[in-house]
Amino acid sequence: MTISANILHPPPQNSANKLVTNSNKLDHPNGSAEAEAPAPATAAQGSDSFWPQVAAIVALTGVGYMFVFAGVVADVLNGSRNAYLLTVPVLILLIVSSYRSCNDGVGDSESDWILAVLLGVGGLVGIHLFTQRGPTVAALWHLDLVGVAFWIACCAVVVAGSRRVFRAWAAGAFLLCCLTPLPSQLAVAHLGGSDADAAMVAAALGATAVFLCGRGIALHWRIAAAAGCLLLAAITTTTLDGVVGLTILVLIAGGAVPVLCAALLYPLRPAANPLRIGGSTPPPLHRSPRTIVLLTLGSLGMLAAHPLQSPPAAPASAPADWVTNAGLLQPTPIPFISRFLGPDASLTRYTAPVPDGSPPAVVDVMTSSNLAGLRDYTDAVWYPSAEPLNYRPADPELGAPNGSRVVYNNPDIATSDAEQHWYAVTWLWRTPDAYERVTVLVNQSQTSHEPPPMPRPLSISNTLIDPTLWLSRRQSSDAGELNPSVMHRAAEVVRVITETSGRDG
Structure with missing residues (x-):
């Protein structure tokens, strides 16, 4: 009796799962019934796809802007006061790690590509036009580094999907504020211009990253972690100022201390990919080999557009x-x-x-x-x-x-x-x-x-x-x-x- 009742009155199917099932059926070459019954995606499966996606975005960005990043590192090693730029990748990864939950709904690769093209063309062409109109202002603001943010956004939309990228808007805003060093330079000058002032500006950026990486944690814990980060950085800066150089001081106050404080917040984070209504989550996004090839070609194109610059002549x-x-x-x-x-x-x-x-x-x-x-x-x-x-x-x-x-x-x-x-x-x-x-x-x-x-x-x-x-x-x-x-x-x-x-x- 139970079996016949279930056949006559099947249990209701969750609408999100139905969309996923239909999408998988269309993608299957034969449209067979095997494609209609995918294994339910678990929280672990959704979380497992996050870090490979991040690694792919990092690789595409690293290749496209290899020589730009090499120039920044060389400048810092030679004594540039923009040492905080070395901490920005670490801080961004801290913030992004709080968005490791799976996408809401079904990804639309065509829409993702359209959005990626709009972001890339709009942002990079806008930077180019501004540079042509005001090359000295553009060079002072290092707009070539701002272009990194638009390229990362393009890659992220295609690799991870637009839904996840838009949810991570705070990480994008933080990246835009950090990539050009002039605001940091002006802040350091406002404080007085010493090495300790530069370290504290880097520490303030680190504390902001600690606050943002606590997404999903109670607000009072996030504020406490950010304040503790600033306090610990101030103590470290006061202790090490004059003992180590500017670069080491900034890397400790603006990089190591925020990582430590973020690690203390980690146990308070909610579990990644909580199950949706219906007991399962949509499967993680999968990209075709053609997508990977196109992104790789785009990355090589960015590399060609930013060639290796010869070092300035000795004075x-x-x-x-x-x-x-x-x-x-x-x-x-x-x-x-x-x-x-x-x-x-x-x-x-x-x-x-x-x-x-x-x-x-x-x-x-x-x-x-x-x-x-x-x-x-x-x-x-x-x-x-x-x-x-x-x-x-x-x-x-x-x-x-x-x-x-x-x-x-x-x-x-x-x-x-x-x-x-x-x-x-x-x-x-x-x-x-x-x-x-x-x-x-x-x-x-x-x-x-x-x-x-x-x-x-x-x-x-x-x-x-x-x-x-x-x-x-x-x-x-x-x-x-x-x-x-x-x-x-x-x-x-x-x-x-x-x-x-x-x-x-």
Whole structure:
């Protein structure tokens, strides 16, 4: 009787399981009944597919941006103050590990591909267009690293499915905030610029990752873990500051400590892939060999688009007393630069002698024992301007050292009568005691006897908001015509400096 009742009145089938069954039947080459009765997917089966998917995304990203990542590592090992970038992959994996539950519903590979193409084309093409409009601003913000986030999103949507990727939006937002080092640099400068300040900024990012990786855990435990991470990092930083270098200090405070705190949270996490209504979960996504081939080709294409960059040329040498030999006068220290370049850095303004009828000129000298720290700000424009400016190679007629660049604002698009207009020639060289970035600055006005403007600290406003608003209004980026007398005056000062330093361009 029981058997006949079950035949006449079969138990209701869960709608999600029915969708999975029908989908599997369509995928089966013969549409046989064997495909209609798949084994129910368990929690362990769903969880087992997560880390292979993560490994595939990591591999595709690592191949596509191999040379970009190698450049970042080389810069940090050479002394760059952006050491926190080495901790970002670890922090992202901590956050992503909290999204290891199986996809909700049935994956749609066609929709995933469409979304991946939109993300890739929209993001990467947008970065390319912005870079063409403002190459110096793009280089300062390291938009090539921001492209990594869009490529990861493309790979993740195809490999893991759009549902899981959209649920992990917090990980994507965190990655976008961390990939460009300028916000971290500005935060360190705001705190004071010491090695301990850099370590604490990295620790703050680590504490944020600890909070985000506690998804599904009670809020008070997540807050306690993040606060404990910050406290432990502060104690570690205070203890090790001055004992170890910046890179090791940042790796401990911003990498090792967050991993330890996340490990303490791990036992409190809910079990992965809790069973859905009906007693089973949808099976994990499976991708065809064609998908794997296409992703591999895309990764190789990204590798070709980001080739290996040749290392920058070694700075030219100059004598320690070149300032005295050049007859520069009135040294004026500008203290804010140590907040950006490190405690041992300095910025001094010197006045160049002014012949009758010549525009006023000054020479600003940034000095640091850390060459990589100076190069962190190679694309920074330290002088006020209403429009975003772009560096360009110096004219050989200037006689400046090899690798020199020029930058100047355009008087034709001035927004106010009080705005100063200037012309700058800058280069990097090495003295016996330190590395120096020398900038010859000339006032473009033929009637003003005021010196060129003083350098100003970098900020979110003058490095992102103002340039973006200017470029979005499609304002002209033409540098404008330069008065020959201004360039002649700059060439005179450059010639005096190079000749008295024993160099000839």
